[in-house]
Amino acid sequence: MLTFWAEHAVLPAGPADSVAIEVADGRIASVKPGSRPRGDVLAGVTLPGFANAHSHAFHRALRGRTHAGPGTFWTWREGMYALSERLDPDSYFRLARAVYAEMALAGITAVGEFHYLHHSPGGRPYSDPNAMGEALIQAAADAGIRITLLDTLYLAGGFGLPLEPAQRRFGDGSLEAWLDRVDKLSPPDHAVIGGAVHSVRAVPEEAITAFACSTEGRPVHVHLSEQRSENASCRLEHGCSPAELLERCGLLGPDLTAVHATHLAGHDIDLLRRSGTTACFCPTTERDLADGLGPARALAEAGVRLSLGTDSNAIVDMFEEARAVEMHERLVSEERGRFTAAELLDAMTAHASLGWADAGRIEVGARADLVTVGLDSPRTAGIDPSGVVYAATAADITDVVADGRRIVADGRHLRIDAGAELAAEIKGLWA
Numbered sequence: 001m002l003t004f005w006a007e008h009a010v011l012p013a014g015p016a017d018s019v020a021i022e023v024a025d026g027r028i029a030s031v032k033p034g035s036r037p038r039g040d041v042l043a044g045v046t047l048p049g050f051a052n053a054h055s056h057a058f059h060r061a062l063r064g065r066t067h068a069g070p071g072t073f074w075t076w077r078e079g080m081y082a083l084s085e086r087l088d089p090d091s092y093f094r095l096a097r098a099v100y101a102e103m104a105l106a107g108i109t110a111v112g113e114f115h116y117l118h119h120s121p122g123g124r125p126y127s128d129p130n131a132m133g134e135a136l137i138q139a140a141a142d143a144g145i146r147i148t149l150l151d152t153l154y155l156a157g158g159f160g161l162p163l164e165p166a167q168r169r170f171g172d173g174s175l176e177a178w179l180d181r182v183d184k185l186s187p188p189d190h191a192v193i194g195g196a197v198h199s200v201r202a203v204p205e206e207a208i209t210a211f212a213c214s215t216e217g218r219p220v221h222v223h224l225s226e227q228r229s230e231n232a233s234c235r236l237e238h239g240c241s242p243a244e245l246l247e248r249c250g251l252l253g254p255d256l257t258a259v260h261a262t263h264l265a266g267h268d269i270d271l272l273r274r275s276g277t278t279a280c281f282c283p284t285t286e287r288d289l290a291d292g293l294g295p296a297r298a299l300a301e302a303g304v305r306l307s308l309g310t311d312s313n314a315i316v317d318m319f320e321e322a323r324a325v326e327m328h329e330r331l332v333s334e335e336r337g338r339f340t341a342a343e344l345l346d347a348m349t350a351h352a353s354l355g356w357a358d359a360g361r362i363e364v365g366a367r368a369d370l371v372t373v374g375l376d377s378p379r380t381a382g383i384d385p386s387g388v389v390y391a392a393t394a395a396d397i398t399d400v401v402a403d404g405r406r407i408v409a410d411g412r413h414l415r416i417d418a419g420a421e422l423a424a425e426i427k428g429l430w431a
């Protein structure tokens with residue numbers, strides 16, 4: 001039995017002080033506010049571990065190289081494709097290990113990796129057809145975090161179009177071949193194998209329908225209405241919105257997370273609500289790519305669960321993602337307090353959409369994922385602990401425990417020098 005003692009902690013009932021948290025076999029065995037200090041002292045405010053519901057680990061290598069200059073999502077995508085050509089299972093393992101260490105330092109204890117970089121450039125499978133996915137699973141193990149591998153079905157280069165040359169390594173050719181490959185993955189304890197439809201533009205309608213039948217019970221994700229042009233082409237091709245198409249295919253439901261959900265029509269929000277679909281916002285990426293602003297408050301008012309993702313990993317800071325949801329709403333509504341701090345924390349800790357329903361709360365029986373924010377940094381000094389989501393950054397996180405194991409202490413990852421490894425790997429990729 002391990003004991004952690006949190007100076008302040010955010011519990012399901014709200015903020016509490018002097019909280020003793022006992023942990024056995026990676027789970028929380030007891031939570032006692034008003035306790036005297038003992039065990040491993042966590043100075044500052046302790047939150048449940050964060051769930052990064054949408055990541056493409058390799059996009060981290062684009063950070064600081066793609067943000068200047070004109071263009072749109074579509075011009076950015078050219079740079080992303082050029083980078084993807086350079087990765088193989090060994091280099092992807094080393095890069096992802098450093099990226100996941102950066103996530104661990106940012107308090108992320110589970111990542112949803114939307115994984116489509118399957119095969120060798122040109123599309124030939126590696127001798128182990130899951131070598132790239134297994135590299136990601138091993139990278140998460142090294143970083144000490146859980147991973148939900150959202151292995152992605154990617155069949156077309158656009159509505160009715162073949163894959164472009166740069167996209168060939170993303171594709172398995174058919175749903176059957178995708179299923180055959182994904183079935184060969186056997187997840188270790190820290191991993192869940194989920195599925196993803198890349199988008200309505202990359203998977204034909206019949207394949208989405210068959211995919212929905214084949215993946216029942218697994219966490220499933222899809223990019224939804226990130227771009228206006230996707231909506232327009234979908235309407236031209238199918239006579240409906242992307243959300244309506246997913247409904248027709250039977251993909252909407254409690255196991256599904258719709259990533260972005262930026263350009264929704266009124267009826268689409270109702271479809272997500274009625275089906276119990278989660279919406280994952282990735283505000284720092286969406287604004288970097290000039291995607292547009294999704295209806296976060298309207299979705300929440302309708303009762304749609306929200307999760308958050310760092311997506312392109314141009315920024316890895318869940319506080320910034322959560323704050324952006326609130327602050328962007330303030331700008332469009334000209335009103336403050338659109339989301340409560342508790343609602344923002346719920347979105348930051350939405351582990352259920354990644355298949356980890358027993359994580360994201362500091363309560364008895366839950367996975368022991370703890371993130372401590374120091375209250376003595378220049379940014380956090382003097383704040384009320386209940387206002388941490390409005391003030392803190394990832395850099396203020398001092399301690400992280402995942403599944404009862406400490407992975408970050410005093411702001412340092414215990415196994416990986418994330419800065420040094422990121423610098424070395426990214427330099428190598430662009431050399």
Ligand SMILES: [Zn+2]
Nearest residue numbers: 056114223311
């Ligand atoms: Zn994405």
